[in-house]
Amino acid sequence: MTIKAIIFDVDGTLADTEDGHRKSFNKAFAENGLDWHWDVALYDKLLKVTGGKERIKYFVSDFLTGYERPSDFDEFVKHLHKVKTGHYTTMLREGAIPLRPGIKQLIEDAYQAGIKLAIATTTTAENVTALLEVGLGKDWEKYFAANGCGDIVPHKKPAPDIYLWVLDKLSLKAEDCIALEDSNNGLRSALAAGIKTYVTTNPYTHRQDFIDAAAVLDDLSDLPAFYRLTGLQI
Ligand code: XBP
Numbered sequence: 001m002t003i004k005a006i007i008f009d010v011d012g013t014l015a016d017t018e019d020g021h022r023k024s025f026n027k028a029f030a031e032n033g034l035d036w037h038w039d040v041a042l043y044d045k046l047l048k049v050t051g052g053k054e055r056i057k058y059f060v061s062d063f064l065t066g067y068e069r070p071s072d073f074d075e076f077v078k079h080l081h082k083v084k085t086g087h088y089t090t091m092l093r094e095g096a097i098p099l100r101p102g103i104k105q106l107i108e109d110a111y112q113a114g115i116k117l118a119i120a121t122t123t124t125a126e127n128v129t130a131l132l133e134v135g136l137g138k139d140w141e142k143y144f145a146a147n148g149c150g151d152i153v154p155h156k157k158p159a160p161d162i163y164l165w166v167l168d169k170l171s172l173k174a175e176d177c178i179a180l181e182d183s184n185n186g187l188r189s190a191l192a193a194g195i196k197t198y199v200t201t202n203p204y205t206h207r208q209d210f211i212d213a214a215a216v217l218d219d220l221s222d223l224p225a226f227y228r229l230t231g232l233q234i
């Protein structure tokens with residue numbers, strides 16, 4: 001079976017971004033007079049919920065006691081998230097978070113070989129642009145035949161929505177594609193869309209359950225081995 005497309009998760013897969021997200025949330029909280037602080041251990045638990053706005057709401061409902069929600073709570077969360085996104089994209093544009101080993105080469109190799117590339121992420125589109133403009137260059141969009149981000153689908157990972165949206169954009173069947181993910185939520189999302197999924201772990205996810213993954217790797221530093229493993233014709 002010839003693989004016609006590779007669909008990439010972003011956070012944790014293209015780059016080790018989660019700690020950058022965490023620090024940016026904390027900056028936004030402090031600037032808004034909140035004494036909320038997400039340390040690594042807490043953030044590890046909060047990653048159970050994907051999407052920044054959804055994660056803030058999960059924190060408020062499950063981890064905070066005695067917090068009185070303002071009447072415009074939804075708007076307040078949107079505001080906090082917007083401030084967070086500003087800090088996060090500034091961090092990316094300063095080059096603080098590089099692409100993970102092998103990622104740039106894989107994207108260039110696959111593109112040259114005529115394999116379609118796509119993004120399926122829960123993160124905000126601005127974040128993807130900032131990460132990839134620095135990592136791949138100003139013309140990064142030329143590599144991707146579909147770019148599925150954030151709020152364009154009603155249900156974020158682990159729901160399959162974002163992968164189904166991408167398959168539709170690519171006009172390909174699930175069995176023509178492989179997905180690359182780093183988390184259990186991401187793996188479940190891609191599998192629920194019927195896509196064979198490879199996992200590269202990172203410090204936040206390496207203890208998660210990847211039993212149904214096609215393979216689990218530390219990273220893609222050995223691309224020839226990855227091409228042999230997947231059968232990618234590159
Ligand atoms: C990872 C996520 C995101 C980011 C925060 O998504 O769960 O919520 O942590 O991004 P993926 P936003 O691995 O699917 O890219 O604050 O922009 O939502």
Ligand code: MG
Binds near residue numbers: 186
């Ligand atoms: Mg991820």
